[in-house]
Amino acid sequence: MRQLLNTLYVNTPNAYLASEGNNVKIIIDQDCVGQLPLQNFESIVTFGYAGASSGLMQKCLNQGIALSFMQPNGQIKGRVSGKPTGNVYLRRTQFRVADDDQAKLKLARNFILGKVFNQRWVIERFIRDHGMQVDQAKLKAVSVTLKDGLDKIQRAVDMESLRGIEGNLATEYFSVINDLIINQIEAFSFHDRIRRPPLDRVNALMSFAYSLLANECGGALIVNGLDPYVGFMHVDRPGREGLALDLMEELRAVIADRFVLRMINLKILRSSDFKQAPDGAVLLTDEARKKFLTKWHENEQKTLQHPYLNEKIEWGLVPFAQSQLLARCLRGDLDEYPPFLWK
Template sequence: MKKLLNTLYITNENAYLSLKGETVVVEIGETKIGQFPLLNFEEIVCFSYRGATPQLLGKCAMMGIGVSFYSPFGKFLFRVSNNENGNVLLRRKQYRIADDDKQCSSIVKNFIVGKIYNSRWVLDRTLRDHSLRVDGEKIRKAKSLLDKRIKQIMETDSVEVIRGLEGEAAQVYFDCFDELILNQKKDFRFQGRNRRPPEDNINAMLSFGYSLLSNECVNGLQSVGLDPFVGFLHKDRPGRKSLALDLMEELRPLLVDRFVLTLINNRQIKSEDFVRSESNSVEFTEKGRKLFLTEWQNHKKEEITHPYLKEKIQWGIVPYVQALLLARFIRDDIDGYPPFLWR
């Protein structure tokens, strides 16, 4: 359970919600683990199949409190809200911003600064912890270039220029990625990012991880009423969840790249967990996919302190919190969108 920005997050998959007076009661089995006044909340987000009583859902609808349900693995199931919910106004403003390059740039700038900052952190962490096992000069040079790109992005208001600088920063970062692989170098050598299809074990892991993270961002955006298909950085394209791709940019280095490196360097995943298909793409074996997903779920349960909110949350809640912060900014509840800057 977690209370953030007037939102109650229920992360225990065995939790059951019920109504008592003007409060929501959270129970696991026969044990009550929490009871909160409904007046404190604008939203309840529940990662449990056990659900809630109709009485609670009806009360929340009457009070204008949205209730979103997800599977324990983060798949969006459904959302209950009343007919007066303000999401239509939020989405209309989202669409207006998407059509205005200047307004887009203020949000896009923070997305990409967050991504580059966190990419730099990943490089710095390896340099700090394993300085004798890596090419320190190469990594320090890359960090300096990333700092320069951040400064350039902060000085421009053009989304197109930001796209170009982000591409250059990504190239600098991935040019160093092989240095971050400390064990199993023969089976997990990184020679550049490739996709559709991935051509080696690491790219197969990265692509799969990014797909999982994208789904988490879609779910987070849906829970706050934003349209995941209309973005500010990624252009509209049929079927493309552009805003989810925008939101995940700053989270890629931390939630996926660092996770993939940990699995490899700790020898939790091995070359036999992959297979090359007839089309020459590299894919997980059934055992490898299960291992990845199991560790992914375990990683999402690890607690951290959110750098902006200064509250303890699980890693898996980060995309939902960032979606909520983005919605708050679009509604003018806060002055700017605060990217997730890990320290």
């Protein structure tokens, strides 16, 4: 398993990135406010609008460092990455599978199996850890529904029925998210998943976390020689990384949702950490986004025992590990793609 290196998050909106020697320089109002060795990072994510120099981009390309540009709400604007890695025959296989209804259904079922399995265990863990503070009967009922849904997913005969099952189970799961908020309940109430734009604080945090996770999944797929734009569950759409969205399905609850709930319940973020845009969208303030990214990075450094590989790895390597397993499956080294199943 590869080593987990750091990600440099540049949060200041007017920061311009440049290079000097083998360092990345952070420049604000023509003053250098920071200079860090490029060799310490495997990716750079900037939320600034000032951009980056061509010299820095060239060095990132040469050293395999992904340079991603994101909007303040976490939506990715673009990514600079080097030459495609891996074998072209792997990508040709990926494209053939994407055009084969039964082959892609087999993979899509496993993505959604992992998603629903992990959603259920987020709820079960919460019952175990906070049983005196939650409506156990309500949470148990949804947990049972999700467990029963696993059989339905395995029996799905086409993509349309699979998407219908997944949609119904997602509604069940999100119906109890508000019950998992046990602190700051009035400031962080959640009723429905609202994406574009997020209109409340919980949705704003979820959207931001999902965007970070999608960017990491896209980068992990590229490193493993796959095309992040050609998915199996998500239909092709210009500019959308369908396979990255496929891969992150099984990781949403266990990586992003748990993180968001922890930020709320531990009172790391408060109502004062948000602002409202003219279109009604709720966004993190610049300072709050810095806190979010700091804790996100800390969370990625924590370790777990990977359920399939049976190796101890950092959470930040889970997208890479799953991308690697997907590539092995497409090459025929594995009979089936093993989803990430967390307990």
